[in-house]
Amino acid sequence: MNTKVTIAGVEFQNPIMEASGTFGSGMEYSEFVDLNQLGAVVTKGVANVPWPGNPTPRIAEVSSGMLNAIGLQNPGVEVFCERDLKFLEQFVDTKVLVNVCGHSAEEYIEVVDRLSSESRVDMLEINISCPNVKEGGIAFGQDPKAVEEITRLVKAHAKQPIVMKLSPNVTDIKVMAKAAEAGGADAISLINTLTGMKIDVERQSFVLANKTGGMSGPAVHPIAVRMVYECANAVRIPIIGMGGIGTWEDAVEMMLAGATAVSVGTANFFNPTATVDILAGVKDYMIRKNIEDINSIIGVVK
Amino acid sequence: MKVKETAKIIESKNLAQGVYSLKIKTTAAKDAIPGQFINIFSKDGSKLLPRPISICEIDKEASTLRVVFRVVGAGTNEFSKLVSGDEVEVMGPLGNGFPLEGEKSIVVGGGIGVPPMLELAKQLPGSVTAVMGYRNDDMFLTEEFTDVAAELIIATDDGSVGVHGTVVDAMNENNLQADVIYACGPKPMLRGVAAYAKEHGIKCYVSMEERMACGVGACLGCVCKSTEVDDHSHVHNKRVCKDGPVFLATEVEL
Numbered sequence: 056m057n058t059k060v061t062i063a064g065v066e067f068q069n070p071i072m073e074a075s076g077t078f079g080s081g082m083e084y085s086e087f088v089d090l091n092q093l094g095a096v097v098t099k100g101v102a103n104v105p106w107p108g109n110p111t112p113r114i115a116e117v118s119s120g121m122l123n124a125i126g127l128q129n130p131g132v133e134v135f136c137e138r139d140l141k142f143l144e145q146f147v148d149t150k151v152l153v154n155v156c157g158h159s160a161e162e163y164i165e166v167v168d169r170l171s172s173e174s175r176v177d178m179l180e181i182n183i184s185c186p187n188v189k190e191g192g193i194a195f196g197q198d199p200k201a202v203e204e205i206t207r208l209v210k211a212h213a214k215q216p217i218v219m220k221l222s223p224n225v226t227d228i229k230v231m232a233k234a235a236e237a238g239g240a241d242a243i244s245l246i247n248t249l250t251g252m253k254i255d256v257e258r259q260s261f262v263l264a265n266k267t268g269g270m271s272g273p274a275v276h277p278i279a280v281r282m283v284y285e286c287a288n289a290v291r292i293p294i295i296g297m298g299g300i301g302t303w304e305d306a307v308e309m310m311l312a313g314a315t316a317v318s319v320g321t322a323n324f325f326n327p328t329a330t331v332d333i334l335a336g337v338k339d340y341m342i343r344k345n346i347e348d349i350n351s352i353i354g355v356v357k
Numbered sequence: 358m359k360v361k362e363t364a365k366i367i368e369s370k371n372l373a374q375g376v377y378s379l380k381i382k383t384t385a386a387k388d389a390i391p392g393q394f395i396n397i398f399s400k401d402g403s404k405l406l407p408r409p410i411s412i413c414e415i416d417k418e419a420s421t422l423r424v425v426f427r428v429v430g431a432g433t434n435e436f437s438k439l440v441s442g443d444e445v446e447v448m449g450p451l452g453n454g455f456p457l458e459g460e461k462s463i464v465v466g467g468g469i470g471v472p473p474m475l476e477l478a479k480q481l482p483g484s485v486t487a488v489m490g491y492r493n494d495d496m497f498l499t500e501e502f503t504d505v506a507a508e509l510i511i512a513t514d515d516g517s518v519g520v521h522g523t524v525v526d527a528m529n530e531n532n533l534q535a536d537v538i539y540a541c542g543p544k545p546m547l548r549g550v551a552a553y554a555k556e557h558g559i560k561c562y563v564s565m566e567e568r569m570a571c572g573v574g575a576c577l578g579c580v581c582k583s584t585e586v587d588d589h590s591h592v593h594n595k596r597v598c599k600d601g602p603v604f605l606a607t608e609v610e611l
Contacts, residue, residue: 079575083599086359086573099577107592114568114578119403121570128577130591272405324571325398325405327361327448 056341057348058334060094060315062293063216063241065177067094067150067316070349071306071334074297074320075099075154075180075220076125080139081146087327091148092334094316098139100156100182103165105131109187110264115253120272120299121321122251124187124265127156132169140175150177152218156185160205164212171214179215180295181205184222184247186269196222196247199234206238216241218295221286223275224250228282229289236290244295244318245286246279272321275299280312287313287354301329303336313354360384361398361448366439367421372497376469377437378413378425385449386420391457391477392539392564392603395422395449396572399432407448408432409569409598411541413472413498414479422450425472425498451572452602455562459483459537463559464506465524465550466490467542471498473564477539478505486510486533490524490542493517525549535559544611551606561606567597574599582610 058069072095078084081096090096108128115122129135135153143151153176157163163181170176183196183205195201206219219235221228223246235243248269253262279298287294296314300306301322309317322329337349346352364383372378385395389412396407414423428434439445460483466474467490475498478485487506489499494517502509511519512527520527524546534557540550541564554561567579580594584607587595595601595609 077571077576083571083573083575087361089358105591107590107594108577108580111578111580112568113580114406114570114576116404116406119405121405123570123576123578125577128580128590128592128594130589134591273402321405324576325407327359327573 056338057350058338060350062295062315063178065150065216068148069094069334070310070316071330071337072097072152072295072316072318073323073330074318075182077320077323080135080143082139082142084323084327088331090146092331093149095150095152095177096143096146097152097180097318098135098154099129100127100154100185101129101132101135101166102127102156103132103162105129105134112262112264115262115268117251117253117270118274120270120274122253122263122268122270123248124263124268126187126265127185129156132166136169136173140173144175151175152178152180154180154182154220156182156188158188160208163205163209167209167212171212176215178218179209179213180218180220180244181209182220182247184220186222186224186248186250186267187265193222193224196231197225199230202231202234203238206235206240210239218242218244220247221245222247223278223282223298229285232286232290236292240292242293242295243286243290244297246275246282246298249275249278271299273299273301276305280308283309283314284312300333301326303333303340306333306337307340307352310349310352311354311356315353359448361446363444364447366441366443366445369440372425373495375428376425376497377428378423379436379439380421380423381445381447382421383447384420385447386415386417386422389415389422389450390454391415391480392455392473393450393452394602395424395447396451397424397436398446399435401435404432406570407572408436409451409572411473411564412450412476414476427469448572452598453600455539455603457481458560459535461535462486463488463528463533463535463538465528465538465540465542467524467546468492470540470542470546470564473541474539475501475505478502486535488512488524488527488533490527490546491518523549525553528553537562540564547606548611551611554606562603563606563609563611564602565597565604565609566602569598572598583608584610
């Protein structure tokens with residue numbers, strides 16, 4: 056049985072990753088999961104300097120989902136390289152995708168440049184879709200010209216392949232996917248969270264200090280599948296699919312829609328072994344369906 | 358490896374209006390210390406996030422934990438319906454817990470901040486004065502505190518039992534002195550207790566609360582403002598679930 060998939064020349068032992076921001080750099084969840092079993096660890100967004108993030112409350116539960124407005128709190132790229140990348144060195148079977156965030160093109164480039172000499176970094180995921188920061192983030196991800204431009208700039212500096220992480224908070228995500236491809240992206244990942252809001256009816260106020268937050272969890276999965284399907288039929292570059300994946304069925308569904316690999320996000324919070332459970336389920340599915348090569352299911356539903 | 362496990366309810370009780378007690382047989386009891394919490398998961402798939410609930414009592418021999426919680430929503434309402442023999446998914450113990458210090462301690466609990474102080478009072482090495490605050494005479498765990506603490510002082514909002522007022526009013530009225538104060542309760546109470554401690558030159562630990570998602574320090578959802586730069590993100594945000602929930606009162610902004 057072959058579970059290996061390749062994206063931009065990087066070979067992953069299997070297509071199961073976890074989604075940026077739900078897993079730190081793997082340190083906390085390494086107490087629950089053998090990180091060496093994952094296709095890749097995708098780190099929390101890293102900026103050029105430490106970011107404090109948003110005020111609390113940052114978390115709200117909604118039906119079959121949740122809202123978060125963390126605001127990309129992170130220690131900055133220096134601490135990240137010294138601590139998080141060093142920690143990840145021991146997991147030799149697992150690839151490392153570093154999620155990169157910034158308020159401006161210059162800030163993205165500063166991080167990308169700093170990471171260029173780090174051999175533990177296999178790929179960069181460029182976050183142009185965070186709904187919880189006011190500048191940068193989603194501002195780059197909602198305008199096709201800006202998507203193409205930032206992709207081109209980052210690509211010119213990056214020593215590792217780049218994955219542009221797209222926002223679902225757009226009229227037509229295919230347009231953004233094509234813009235990323237035109238800018239030279241090696242792959243795209245989608246979806247980031249959907250902007251949502253929750254109001255406390257007793258207090259008659261917003262639950263989140265940020266008022267709005269990014270919605271994730273099983274409730275968004277059908278939207279993610281639809282968007283992955285649309286993008287898979289619009290661009291040639293590979294897709295890392297994510298959005299509400301909590302079971303092996305969700306992962307297989309995403310691959311059938313056209314994703315080469317998938318990321319598990321919110322599910323880690325209700326099942327800390329979700330990633331490896333899903334991997335086991337996918338393997339069982341392959342045995343049951345006589346699937347020799349996982350690549351043979353990618354995008355077969357047309 | 359840590360695990361999320363299926364645990365068994367050994368005993369369930371209604372202690373006061375909306376306040377319930379569950380004794381749970383779980384391997385989480387093995388390493389648990391006072392001040393830590395466990396994540397309890399709803400069986401309803403539409404409620405994704407675990408409910409973090411503080412540990413009230415630990416019995417390592419029987420491998421059980423007791424939790425006492427208030428029903429504040431649909432998740433805790435579901436847990437209140439659990440009965441002996443039922444199964445429930447739990448994960449833990451989580452968080453840092455209280456350090457056991459001091460020859461003479463005061464443990465202060467307000468409302469649903471009362472339960473974690475019980476196991477702490479049991480395990481503290483020296484003499485313990487317990488100061489517990491309730492809304493009214495619909496109290497809970499007072500018998501247990503009478504058994505384990507050298508002295509139990511009660512404060513009620515409506516004055517029906519003990520001191521009429523807050524736990525801080527009760528501390529002032531009794532002019533309590535100690536080496537260490539431990540507190541858990543609503544933020545205004547923690548602020549008051551921390552001020553009392555500062556005024557009397559007493560070391561003070563507080564247990565903080567914040568909306569959580571992962572419970573293990575990964576998602577950065579539950580941070581609180583810290584006076585010093587934190588080790589994780591090098592800003593001023595300590596993670597309540599991982600760096601806490603117990604902090605020195607001087608370490609965090611209350």
